[in-house]
Amino acid sequence: MFSDSPSPLVRDLQAALGASAVLFEPEDLLPYEYDASTERASPDAVVIPRTTEEVAAAARIASGHGVPVVPRGSGTGFAGGSVPVLGGVLVVLAGMNAIREIDVANRVAVVEPGVINLDLQNALAPHGLVYAPDPSSQRICTIGGNVGTNAGGPHTLAHGSTVNHILGLEVVLPGGRVTNLGARQLDAPGIDFRGLFVGSEGTLGIVTAVTVRLIRENESVRTMLAIFDTVDQASEAVSAVIRNRVVPMAMEMLDQETIRVVEPRVHAGYPLDAGAVLLIEVEGLVEAVEHDAQVVIDACAGAREVRTAESEAEREALWEGRKSAIGALGVTAPALYLLDGVIPRTRLPEVLNKVLALSADYGFKCANMFHAGDGNLHPTVLFDPEEEGATERVLELGGAIMRLCVDAGGSITGEHGIGTEKRDYMSWVFSEDDLEAMGRVRFAFDPTGQFNPCKILPTGHGCAQGHFAPIKQHLGAGSYV
Numbered sequence: 001m002f003s004d005s006p007s008p009l010v011r012d013l014q015a016a017l018g019a020s021a022v023l024f025e026p027e028d029l030l031p032y033e034y035d036a037s038t039e040r041a042s043p044d045a046v047v048i049p050r051t052t053e054e055v056a057a058a059a060r061i062a063s064g065h066g067v068p069v070v071p072r073g074s075g076t077g078f079a080g081g082s083v084p085v086l087g088g089v090l091v092v093l094a095g096m097n098a099i100r101e102i103d104v105a106n107r108v109a110v111v112e113p114g115v116i117n118l119d120l121q122n123a124l125a126p127h128g129l130v131y132a133p134d135p136s137s138q139r140i141c142t143i144g145g146n147v148g149t150n151a152g153g154p155h156t157l158a159h160g161s162t163v164n165h166i167l168g169l170e171v172v173l174p175g176g177r178v179t180n181l182g183a184r185q186l187d188a189p190g191i192d193f194r195g196l197f198v199g200s201e202g203t204l205g206i207v208t209a210v211t212v213r214l215i216r217e218n219e220s221v222r223t224m225l226a227i228f229d230t231v232d233q234a235s236e237a238v239s240a241v242i243r244n245r246v247v248p249m250a251m252e253m254l255d256q257e258t259i260r261v262v263e264p265r266v267h268a269g270y271p272l273d274a275g276a277v278l279l280i281e282v283e284g285l286v287e288a289v290e291h292d293a294q295v296v297i298d299a300c301a302g303a304r305e306v307r308t309a310e311s312e313a314e315r316e317a318l319w320e321g322r323k324s325a326i327g328a329l330g331v332t333a334p335a336l337y338l339l340d341g342v343i344p345r346t347r348l349p350e351v352l353n354k355v356l357a358l359s360a361d362y363g364f365k366c367a368n369m370f371h372a373g374d375g376n377l378h379p380t381v382l383f384d385p386e387e388e389g390a391t392e393r394v395l396e397l398g399g400a401i402m403r404l405c406v407d408a409g410g411s412i413t414g415e416h417g418i419g420t421e422k423r424d425y426m427s428w429v430f431s432e433d434d435l436e437a438m439g440r441v442r443f444a445f446d447p448t449g450q451f452n453p454c455k456i457l458p459t460g461h462g463c464a465q466g467h468f469a470p471i472k473q474h475l476g477a478g479s480y481v
Contacts, residue, residue, distance in 0.1 A: 009065045010045050013089070016057040021048050032072070032090050038337065038391060039080035039420050043070065043090035050095055052170060052178060052208040059206065060176030062089040063450060069174070070452050071202040073114060073145035076137055078338050079419030081148065081201045085454045091206060093144050099123055100209065107214040108167065108184055113144025113207045120212075129214040132159035135415065136323045144207050149417035150199035154250040154281075154322070157373035159215075161415065163198040168211035171197065173204075174446040184211055196441070201417050202452040204445040218283035221249075222293045223309040225318055226278040226300040227271055231255055231368075233302040234276040235348035238372045240299035241280070242345065246292045251373030252279040252322050255352075258367040258380075262328045268321025269314070274304070278372065279322055325369040326380065333365075333382035337394045340416035341405030343375045351408050355379050355401055362397040376414035377405065399425065418456045426458050 006014065010024045023029060023046040034040045044067060049055045062069045068088030075082055084090050097114035104127050111120060117138035120131050135141050135153040145151070147169070152161045159165070168182035182194030197204055228234040234253055241248065254262065255276050263270045270277050278300070282292040297306050309315035329336055343351050352368060359366035359381060370378045379401055383390045398421075402412045406428045413422060426435060439457055443449065 007044070009061070009067060009089070012061045012065070013045055013047055013058060016061060017047055017049060017054050021050070021054070022046070023048070032075070032092070033083070035072075035075045035077045035080060035082050036338070037078050037080040037083065037419065037421055038385075038395065039083040039085065041083050041085045042087065043084040044087045046090045046092055048092045048095050052172065055091060055093075055096075055172045055206055055208050056176040056178050058089055058091055059172050059174065063175050063448075066448075066450075068450050068453050069206070071144070071148070071206045073142035073148070074116075074140050076141050077145065077149065077419065078340065078416045079149075079413070079421040081417050081419035081452070081455055082145075083420065085420060088450070093206070093208075094142065096144075096208065097142075102127065102129075104129065106184070107216075108211060109214055110209060110211050111143050112209055113142060113147070115143045117141050117143060117146060124214060128217045130217055131212055132165055132215055133162045136326065138323070143210050143212070147198050147207050147210060148201050149415060152371065152374075152376060152415035154252050154279075154371060156371060156376070156415075157251055158247055158249045158283075163195055165213045166194060166198055166210060167213050169194055169197055169207055170209035171205040171207050174448070174451050178208070182211065186213070199417070200442075201419060201455050203442055203455055205451060218285075220286045220289040221281060221283045221315070222289050223279070223281045223315040223318055224293065224296060225269065225307045225309075226280060226296075226303040227274045227305045227307070228276045228278070228303050230275040231352055232349040234278050235345075235352070235372070237278060237300045237302060238348060239345050240301075241296055242373070244295050244299050246282070246295045246299075248280050248292070248296065248373060249283045250279065250281040251371070253277070253368070253370055253372035254279070254322065254325060255368040257365065258325055258329065258369045261332050261367065262321050262325050265328045265331075266317075266321045266324050268317050269307070270321055278303075279318055322369065325367075329367055329380055329382065334384045334386065335382075337381040337383065337398060338416075339377070339379045339381070339398055339401055340413050341377045341379075341402055341410060342412075342414040343377060343405050343408045343410035345372070345375045347408045347410075348372065348375065351377070351404055354404055358397060358400050358404070362393050364394065364397065371414070374414070375410065403428070420454060423454075423456055423458050426456070 013022045032046050033042045047058045068086050070084045070090050072082040072092050094114045096112040098112045101110040135151045146162045150162050259270045365382045367380045383394050385391050412425045
């Protein structure tokens, strides 16, 4: 049923952005209640801006009405970062998808936050340039979303995560003020607010333009598939490669559960009877690639076989298997829960075996595909949310797996962010003083806590307890945290 009349908030948004850019009917809000996590909540209104000025106007209006502001890209996040848990205005940036500039001479590009990662890569290809961060979801994830969570990807091992490739940001701050952080060159003088903003998940402001650093395509690339009978053998090979002083561009692992789902659908060339495969890629000058590839092959002495892609088509097929893995798993069960933890490489066999044992104890199948080179795990739990108690058990299992990662000397996220999913785990890796300092930084940007509330920092019941409690006392009862 349609509303009799829009609310004052909606009327003000329509006056500033136009009626077609504002959604408020329940049927229209439904697709924006969730992302790829288990979280779900409805906004009061959705705005779809086309310019920085419209984003700023939406932020000013939301501030005037005292409601939260939550940014959203493609809605592919796995941690609930774009779910409007307290309602408010959801700012959907997918329509801001222009590549404003490609400066080939200075190896810089300026893009809007809604640009799809793969679209940027395709635009750079004719110039022989690359934007290094390439999350496995690059066909649909946005650059703005990558900035929000400091996304990684298969090539993080050699090139680093998103923050290492962001030079500058145009951002809308709480209240609607527009400012620029960073510059068009590395190591701009002053406090690195650019670095602070990357990974802040929309809690400090909304990104409306991104200046990214570009690198040249390498002269040569070699992609290899190492086939193992067990995960333990594959894990040992990961450590052996690094121990032999070669850092591949990428080193990805898929276990048997994943292979058996992916291969029949993608035909990437993964043997169905393999216990695990490693997808390893080295790049550089021709001579260096020849040397590094041989070191990799020698380090994989425990492999049943090491294959080398003999053509670009074969290389693309191998990568298609890895990057299509989540989608392939998604059709085998009513739902999946994808986790994101980090552990030391040397602890891979131990932790993976414990992950599988825990999953079995909770009564779920778990498939693993992950960035083995930097220890960024992505256990994927398959379940049916219609089964009574299944979702609660899955979330409990997720917490147990995160605890495993922390106890092994790792962390609770490598690239998916904290969002609502893991904010209660932050005290496992940060002290009380650390968390208080983070809270003070956040409130220096956003004194009323209206930008993406209830995300990242542990806030307890009602989003007003824990580490925000002393801060909230100074802000007053009407503030959001």
